[in-house]
Amino acid sequence: MVSKGDNIPASVTSKNSLYIDYKIPYQEHEALSVLFDTSIYYRGAAHPSPALISFNFIHGKQVKLEELFMPDSNYLNRLAKLCQEALMKKKLPTYDLVKEGTKPKKQNFNTWHFSKNGLVIVFNVYQVAPYFVGPQYVELPRSALIDVLNGEIAQAVWGS
Template sequence: MTAMLVAMLSVTAVLWAAPVRAAEPGAPRGDEASITLREDDFDIDVRYPRLGKAAVDDDLARWAAHIVAAFRQGLVEPGTGGEPVNGTPDLNAHHFVNELKVTYDVTRASARAATVTFSIWTYTGGAHGNLDIITLSYDMASGARLAQEDIFADTEGALTLLASYCYDALAATLGDDRAEDMLRSGTSPDADNYASLALTPEGVRVHFPPYQVAPWSAGPQQVDVPLGVLIDAGPRLELWGVTR
């Protein structure tokens, strides 16, 4: 996870209240919302879904507002681009527009569980931007956001099973982009490596952003892990619509 996103997610200041725009041509559909803000030095376009459950939709709206507020705060901090902290512009600096672009995909393991996978693109100067992937999973019956311990009875066991499966899968598919040290480190059974899990009808989809398991040139990676592979970790089967 990039330093910029860590800073964005760790902000504890009062959220800046950004307007949620109504649908415009080529903009949000009826089942999604957006926060769109453009000024001379930044361009923000954050999309997020409405899933039809009040508690879930409220949580997603808060999450989106938090991302925007943290990004804007980061622009006035040292080393993150944007406005000069001391109020004195660098006349030799090349002007660029700071960007925050957030898109999403929704997967549903069953009527009981849904995951929103956010692709978070930020650019604050440099050779290229940064791409991070964040997943938020929900119990659609209660509206609660799901942590790993809510999905698996044995979270340590789940990490071990995920690590083995993902290493083997990526070792077979990365080809010339395979960097062994990066692959082993990025798939090791560490909770941070598997923070971006999406629930799917078949099991879980593990998202790896660029640089976690392979070089930037390889792009983000994902591995679909069948539910059967994880059965020894005690997955909460009702989330997949399986009744005992």
Template sequence: MRLAALLLFIVLLPVPALGDRLCSPAVLSGVHIEEETAGFVINLDYPVLCRADVTRTLRDHVCDALAAFKLEFPEHDLSEFRHKYEMFVRFKTWTAAGGRLASVKLHTMVYTGGAHPNNWPETWVFDMTTGQRLGLGDVFSDPAGALAEIAPRVRAELRRTLGRMALDDMLDPGTTPVPDNYADFILADEGITFFFAPYQVAPYAAGEQAVTLPYKGLASLLSPALSEILP
């Protein structure tokens, strides 16, 4: 009788779904892809995270970008432009909420002639218990309202850090409170950081820009789900 009761108790215990289990550490290693041909130099890195589905998302993105780069100039061989075309990708990672959230930033540099390479950031924020990629709609209860409050803070900080390189005709449109301007962000323990590519908010010479806003000043804007797990 006791054995039957014990077995019944075990059967009735809630069993967490595999997708709800938190793997650790969030970031395991990195993958390096290097190739040099008569016309190209390829040097790419992307991270390996502890969820295979998350790693596949990043791997597929990098490989798709590489394929598109090669297909755009398949016959480049220095005969018309005596410099190899180049593609470089580097990554940086952050975790927050005790590893529940993992953020990845890829920085891509492509050179296909001209005065200088093109550079841009791309970011992902993953819930490591589910593999879900989080967007602005997951971070803020009211994304449109949140961006309306955030934009002036970001603009003011960029104007301060850029100094004489701050140009209103670039800074103002590049920080207008629309989702595309704030699509590249990460979540770390210290706050949310927004990244801006060269030319988005400042001249190329100013480089990539980043603004971090502490969660303390965003408490009323965050979604309930994130408010529960962020510091």
């Protein structure tokens, strides 16, 4: 039997749902990071569709990743190299996903937040690993980025 209005059998009793939670992974000096954990479930799907979304602020103003770095610093190549190396050490089951998901493209580094030690790059499910592995986090120490970071930004975020 099919329920009215869709092609899902009436025996599928689950409902569409939306889950949103948040945490504040960093709040120091003049900086704040907020990380939203979202999940949408569509009735009949095999599993929910999760996504982590971050918003980062300095002096109360939202900042983009590129603003953290000096102009012409080629920061995406640095992030790509460091993240790929860190993820390869985790021995994830999908080398090709890691390689593709860490290419030096802005869309591969949309989700990130400040940490006490530097930056955390967040890779959502399917970006560098299968769903069952979950999202992946790579913490990049300031020391690995210091030569490309904007000095004013570093001062506002880490106080040095």
